[in-house]
Amino acid sequence: MKHEFISISREQTIALGKRLAALFNLGDVVLLTGDLGAGKTTITKGIASGLNITEKVNSPTFNILKIYLKGDKPLFHIDAYRLEDDKKDIGLDEYIGEAGITVIEWPAFIKHLLPEKALEINITHRDLTSRNITLKGEGHYADVVKVIAEEFK
Template sequence: MSILIENPEQTEQLALVIGEVAQPGDNLVLTGDLGAGKTTLTKGIARGLGIDQMVKSPTYTIIREYQQGRIPLYHMDVYRVEFGASELGLDDYFEGDGLSVIEWGNTLKEALPQDYLELIINKDESDVEKRTIDFQTFGPQATAFKERILLKLACCQ
């Protein structure tokens, strides 16, 4: 399943919806080239969760926690994690009481959670604002998460 994002406003709308429908224990993997919009999407997700704190990329800290929303947001950037991902204690977040958003999560391989929704963000070479976002589900909770997102998007357009 793919959706076309034509401008930053649609990216913001998608992100808000994800935050609004996220439930404790949901895991979201964001995959895409540098500059595809993974951190921008996460900032909008935070707003959808009711988090008004500034969200920054956790590139060097690996994990940033935001507790003041409807549910906690665990924002991870595992781009620089080459070895020892299983020793970071990520399972505590994946199985926790919040939403885990994992940038570059596809690099974790066997350390990924068992159940997650992956959004693959593809930039349009001819238009810098356009993106195609592919949804891939891995597990029943991820499937339900995707369905909540698509249902809310459909009713809000």
């Protein structure tokens, strides 16, 4: 299932992340794509907030992986932008689909580690504050997309 909508503000993108968090199960994987500055980390902040994680969430570009354990469910936030060589996965497979929610920015760089099914979210700039957001998923993730489609039009 696929759903597209326009987020008119950073706050609406965070609200989307919060709502998604309520729909996630342990082991769920979210693949975030979009240009630099599109809002991938912003939606991750919303997911973290929805999981009641109070730690500051920022892009793990230089760390590659940030782990947030102080919430309702663990959150594993991966930024694969610097992992263009598939031999540099540094054990990330241990976190993908495990006992938490895994959010992966720039998933194309670690295709060999990705599960068959995941929630795919693509974010593109419309203007300074609004974004086109496309969600796509199968199985359980199609159910997630359906709920979001009803609430975010």
